[in-house]
Amino acid sequence: MQFQSYNFILYFMPLCMAAYFCGGKRAPRAGRGILTLFSAVFFAFAGWEALLVLCLSALPDLLLTRLLLRTREKEQGASIEKAASAKRGGEREAKLLLLTGVLLHVILLVYFKLSHQLPLGISFYTFQQIAWLTEVYHGELREVGAKDYLFYLFFFPKITMGPLTSPSALITQVQDEKRCSFRAENAAAGIQMFAFGLAKKAVLADTFGSAVTWGFSSLSTATSADLI
Incomplete structure (x- = not known):
């Protein structure tokens, strides 16, 4: 589903906003859950295979996030006498967990790059997953759970193109x-920003994108004037 499509503008976005504000009015977590659900539906329009790859790549992060948070809690809960050794041991364990997560995502990305079968958005959400683990490792994310991670990963405005x-x-x-x-x-400001961004994409990005695509596909025949 494209952001400039009628399905998105006339159906998906209004339904998503209405559901979010109705659910979020009662509880912020309910609002995040609704956005995550709509984001999964949005991503599913690219095919169930792409959604399956995204879901499978999220599973290791859920476990690693929990282990990283538990490691940091152990460091903070250690007694004064054992604080230094607990911190050293916890730091080694945390680094190993972070390295494991980074390697898993890089290997998955390289595999799909080499197979020439790139799932939608994998380049973007791979770096988002690494950013999540890095912030958990550095303690910038503390009181977070699976729902927070899934919302961050699936959030549809950024998952396919950043x-x-x-x-x-x-x-x-x-x-x-x-x-x-x-x-x-807030709604007026959001609609204004969306309209401005949509205009830039339709007028500038799509126009120049077509020219760039033609240029790369015609490198052997294009003249220097064409490339300029």
Whole structure:
């Protein structure tokens, strides 16, 4: 599903916004769950295979996040006498967990790159997954769970084409209860930003994208004037 398609503008986005504000008004976590569900539906339009790869790649992170958080809790809970040794041991364990996660995602990305069968958005969400594990490792994300991770990973505005966002910044925004209730000024600002971004994509990105695609496919026949 493309952001400029009628299905997205007339059906998906209004339904998503209505469901989010209705659910988020009661509880912020409910709002995040609704956004995650709609994001999965959005991604499924690219094919169930792409959604399956995304879900499978998320499983190791759920386990690694839990282990990293537990490691940090052990360090903080150690007695004064054992604090130094606990910190050294915890740091080694945390580094190993982080390295494991990074290697898993890099190997998965390289595999699909070499097989020439890239699932939708894998280049973007691979780096997002690494960013999540890195922030958990550094203690920038502490009180987070599986729902927070899945929301960050699946969030549809950025999963297919970016931009790469800081996990802690995005989670902090959606935890703000003021953002979970409908406000006319926020809706107006959001629609304005969406319209401006859509215009840039339709007028600039798609136009120049077609030219760039033609250029790369015609390198053997194009003249220097064509490339300029």
